[in-house]
Amino acid sequence: MQFRDLKTQYNVLKDEMDKAILDVVASSAYVMGPKIKEMEMAFADYVGTKHCIACNSGTDALLLALKAWDVKPGDAVFVPSFTFFASAEVIAMQGATPVFVDVDKDTFNIDVADLERKIEQTLKGGKLTPRVVIAVDLFGLPADFKAVRKVADKYHLYVLEDGAQGFGGRIGDKKACTFGDISTTSFFPAKPVGCYGDGGAVFTDNDEWAALMESYHIHGKGSDRYDNVRIGMNSRLDSIQAAILIVKLKAFKDYELVDVNKVAARYTEKLKGVVKTPVVPEGFYSSWAQYTLQLKDKEQRAGLQAALKALDIPTAIYYPIPMHRQTAFSYLNLDDNRCPVSDQLADTVISLPIHPYLNEKDQDLICQVVCDFLKK
């Protein structure tokens, strides 16, 4: 069994996908060109933003946003401790200081009460200027952006939505990647919409920031490629990846997002009452980048992981080390108990295989093993 079955997906899309790839090869427009514009327009149209700029990864997308806002040494950027490393890494890459915020134990997303506490502490400390809050749509579920926005407005912070896992999620009718002042996503193969390599994008309605990010992602270009007006990056999406993404987005819109939600609903139906299943608050819709259970402790988790593995069922631990405990951030000298929920989740979470092509027989087998193990 596959954790995320990209091979089956390819076989389903094969004819259309092969043609899309070969068309780019034959066109010889490998970098930039018409496929990039087409892809950017399709993605902006889908989420509902004025601008989409494709770039080389979800990490670069976050970095481009921080560059557009000139985030720099002396600035504080608030970010959940329970996330993938890149969400926090980009802050340090800009020379700014990450301030780790705890998460909600039910949604895995940023705890807004703790966000406010950490902002107040930072202001009291008197050394850093609060500038940005990065809210992550962890495992596919949008963060509580209404609450995030309220705190951000109170303290005059920009909101950066890290939608690397959130693409396709919604709050009401509003789609993920529209909730930030700038929002980002990743097209890494295992994300809700992935390409066949690295890729990412930024989304915004703001013309000025869009123009800055357009420039930063191509060597700080000015009026043309050889007029360089700022220090930028080489972070273009390949045209082949854009062509792949156009095919993938269509399948995602037509059935994949609905199908992955069916798998999640079925898991929850069979597992609720047996184990703590993921919570999707009223009015929220997840794109299920992960389906993550919470167990009693590390030992019980290891036992379940072994029981599943014995039947060739892969699982993953997202994430075993919260940001405030990462060696790379040891220079911040953080106190030990700053994000207790993140610590607890790191020891108790386990993610089951989930993707739109997971058949009911495999779903049932997985649920049976989980139930049998936990009822023992």
Ligand SMILES: *Cc1c(COP(=O)(O)O)cnc(C)c1O
């Ligand atoms: C995957 C991921 C990223 C980084 O995306 P890449 O395309 O791998 O650079 C950033 N944030 C989160 C939450 C992610 O899951």
